[in-house]
Amino acid sequence: MNKKVCIIEDNTPNRKLFAMLLKKNGYEVVDFENATSALEWLRDSAIDLILLDILLPDMNGSEVLTHIKELPNHQNTKVIAITGFSSITDKEKFLNQGFDGYLSKPINTTTFVKDIEAFL
Numbered sequence: 001m002n003k004k005v006c007i008i009e010d011n012t013p014n015r016k017l018f019a020m021l022l023k024k025n026g027y028e029v030v031d032f033e034n035a036t037s038a039l040e041w042l043r044d045s046a047i048d049l050i051l052l053d054i055l056l057p058d059m060n061g062s063e064v065l066t067h068i069k070e071l072p073n074h075q076n077t078k079v080i081a082i083t084g085f086s087s088i089t090d091k092e093k094f095l096n097q098g099f100d101g102y103l104s105k106p107i108n109t110t111t112f113v114k115d116i117e118a119f120l
Contacts, residue, residue, distance in 0.1 A: 003120055004046070007031040008038045008064065009053040009082065014105065018051060018082075018112070025113045033057075035064040042068060047077055049120055051103075054083040054094070062097050069098065078119050082107070 005022055009015040010033045019029045030047070032038035035056050042050075050068065054061035061081055068074050078101065081094040086104035094102050101119045108115075 002026055002028045003048040004028040004030070005116065006038065006042065006047045006050045008035060008050065008056065010034060010056050011053070014053075017109070018107070021109060021112050022116065027116075035059045035067075039064065039067050039071075042071060042074060046073060049116065050074075050077060050079045051082045051116075052079055052099075054081055054085060062094075065098055080116075080119055 005027050007015055007018050007029060009018065009031065012033065015031050015033065019031050022029050030041065030045075032041065035058050052061045052064055056064065061083070065079055068077065068079055079099055080101040080103060081099040082103045082105060083090070083094070084105045091102045103115060
């Protein structure tokens with residue numbers, strides 16, 4: 001069975017790059033450019049992993065994480081922060097907020113899929 005990944009990222013080139021890399025490696029991908037439409041879709045959908053940008057136009061990633069974890073069908077869904085905030089303290093901050101993992105942008109295209117597989 002293919003793993004299904006949800007990408008929530010407002011930067012179109014980044015979103016398309018993440019999706020292309022994952023699809024090329026057999027993942028099913030759904031992607032959204034804002035939190036509102038993603039949360040609406042997630043309410044009734046099953047997913048294995050969510051890649052969540054921290055700076056979105058309609059709310060920040062930490063707020064989105066809270067909303068995701070309030071959804072009955074996503075309390076155990078892994079949510080990975082994917083962000084340009086890339087210091088050691090940023091990573092600790094996001095993990096302490098409840099994210100299951102952290103990837104900094106720009107991503108390493110050669111290790112990206114392996115990084116995702118490690119979270120699954």
